Amino acid sequence: MxxxxxxxxxxxxxxxxxxxxxxxxxxxxxxxAIAATLAGEDLSFFPxxxxxxxxxxxxxxxxNATLRMVPTRSGVxxxxxxxxxxxxxxxxxxxxxxxxxxxxxxxxxxxxxxxxFAAIPAAGWIWLGLVSRLGxxxxxxxxxxxxTPMTPEWEREESGDGSAVRFAGIxxxxxxxxxxxxxxxxxxxxxxxxxxxxxxxxxxxxxxxLMIIVVGAGIAMPVYLALRVVLQRRTVECVVAFGNDEIxxxxxESSHTIPFRxxxxxxxxxxxxxxxxxxxxxxxDLSLITGLAKPPAGRTAELPALPRRVFRRLxxxxxxxxxxxxxxxxxxxxx
Numbered sequence: 374m375x376x377x378x379x380x381x382x383x384x385x386x387x388x389x390x391x392x393x394x395x396x397x398x399x400x401x402x403x404x405x406a407i408a409a410t411l412a413g414e415d416l417s418f419f420p421x422x423x424x425x426x427x428x429x430x431x432x433x434x435x436x437n438a439t440l441r442m443v444p445t446r447s448g449v450x451x452x453x454x455x456x457x458x459x460x461x462x463x464x465x466x467x468x469x470x471x472x473x474x475x476x477x478x479x480x481x482x483x484x485x486x487x488x489x490f491a492a493i494p495a496a497g498w499i500w501l502g503l504v505s506r507l508g509x510x511x512x513x514x515x516x517x518x519x520x521t522p523m524t525p526e527w528e529r530e531e532s533g534d535g536s537a538v539r540f541a542g543i544x545x546x547x548x549x550x551x552x553x554x555x556x557x558x559x560x561x562x563x564x565x566x567x568x569x570x571x572x573x574x575x576x577x578x579x580x581x582x583l584m585i586i587v588v589g590a591g592i593a594m595p596v597y598l599a600l601r602v603v604l605q606r607r608t609v610e611c612v613v614a615f616g617n618d619e620i621x622x623x624x625x626e627s628s629h630t631i632p633f634r635x636x637x638x639x640x641x642x643x644x645x646x647x648x649x650x651x652x653x654x655x656x657x658d659l660s661l662i663t664g665l666a667k668p669p670a671g672r673t674a675e676l677p678a679l680p681r682r683v684f685r686r687l688x689x690x691x692x693x694x695x696x697x698x699x700x701x702x703x704x705x706x707x708x
Contacts, residue, residue: 394434395430395431395433395434395437396430396431396434398427398430399427399428399429399430399431399434400427400431401427402423402424402426402427402430403423403424403427403428403431403487403488403491405420405423405427406420406423406424406427406487406491407483407484407487409423410483410486410487411480411483420487421490422559424487424490424491425490425491425494425558425559425562426494426555426558426559427491428490428491428492428493428494428495429494429495429497429498429555429558431491431495432494432495432496432497432498432499433498433554435455435495435499436452436498436499436502439451439452439502440502440645449506452499452502452503452506453503455499456496456499456500456503459492459495459496459499460496460500462492463489463492463493463496466485466489494558494562497593498558501593501594501597504594505646522668522671522672522673523671523672523673524672524673524675524676524677525538525539525540525672525673525675525676525677526538526677527677527680530614530616534616534617535614535615535616535617535682536614536615536680536682536683537612537613537614537615537621538612538613538614538676538677539610539611539612540611540613540663540666540668540672540676541608541609541610541611541663541666541667541668541669541672541674542608542609542611542624542649542650542661542662542663542666543604543605543607543608543609543661543662543663543665543666544607544609544624544625544659544660544661545604545607545660545662546651546658546660547647547649547651547660547662550662553600554600557596557600561593561596601665604662604665604666605665605666605667608666608667609624609625610625611623611624611625611661611663613650613661615680615682615683615686617686618632618633618634618686618690619631619632619633620633620636620639620652622650622652622657622659622661624659624661629652629657629659631652631654631655631657632655633686633687633689633690633692634690634691635654635655636652636653636654636655636687636690636692636705636707637653637654637706637707638651638652638653638654638704638705638706638707639651639652639653639687639692639704639705639706640702640703640704640705641676641679641702641703641704642664642676642701642702642703643675643676643677643678643701643702644664644675644676644701645664645701646664646665647662647664648662648663648664648674648675648676648701649661649662649663649664649676650663650676663675663676679703687705691707691708692705692706692707692708693705693706693707693708
């Protein structure tokens with residue numbers, strides 16, 4: 374009885390990791406696309422969608438992996454190398470792929486066909502991530518000419534029983550944001566595919582090199598920037614306070630108070646575009662993303678580290694701490 378009770382949370386945690394693993398989903402989607410292509414589906418809607426979403430999943434996983442690398446310089450170098458290599462591979466296949474694959478058996482050509490199409494959304498996401506990183510570099514250089522923005526700081530709560538921090542946040546759940554990103558990839562991919570079919574002569578004259586630039590600079594980048602603008606318009610002022618026995622969260626006009634004993638999940642991520650706080654329990658399911666929000670003047674789009682007293686209070690409430698490989702992500706959950 375004890376063994377099954379102990380193993381249940383382990384199996385549940387492993388199951389959640391697998392469900393949220395973009396590499397696994399990318400492999401499954403591409404495997405389905407290869408099977409459909411071998412069955413004679415060619416470039417029909419179903420395998421095309423599998424290639425598109427599967428490629429994006431792998432590109433998404435790669436960018437996240439480089440962001441987690443320590444030291445940061447190693448992640449940047451790997452990101453640049455893979456972005457250039459993948460772009461060059463797509464260009465090479467577009468120019469000489471047909472000649473190279475003439476002598477390859479049919480199963481091999483089907484696999485190459487799927488991987489080539491999947492590489493396009495993967496490369497697009499990888500290049501978007503690289504552009505975002507370069508933007509951060511220029512922003513840091515520009516910041517040297519101005520007073521350095523400060524990370525939001527903990528303040529003594531008015532009630533006197535804890536600490537509070539004020540920050541700009543976007544009330545949106547990560548699964549919703551991920552779903553929006555997947556939807557955008559699918560819609561943009563279908564639009565680009567339709568555009569290439571309609572403008573076949575123009576695409577042929579431009580060649581694959583220029584077409585990648587046109588699609589990236591003329592379609593993908595504006596869509597990405599438009600998404601950021603839309604998200605930032607939803608920015609609200611947020612306050613999170615940790616008392617002796619409860620957490621108090623205010624987002625815009627809404628306020629929530631959750632006793633620690635009723636808290637089911639607390640995720641605290643300090644840095645990156647995905648910096649956020651997630652709170653679940655006592656009928657509340659809230660996610661406030663600060664990494665994509667528009668911060669107040671003189672502040673960064675980050676969260677400060679959790680005070681040590683919060684760790685102790687949550688442990689006394691029976692919660693279990695879990696740290697990721699990145700030291701800026703801390704999760705507390707009920708065992």
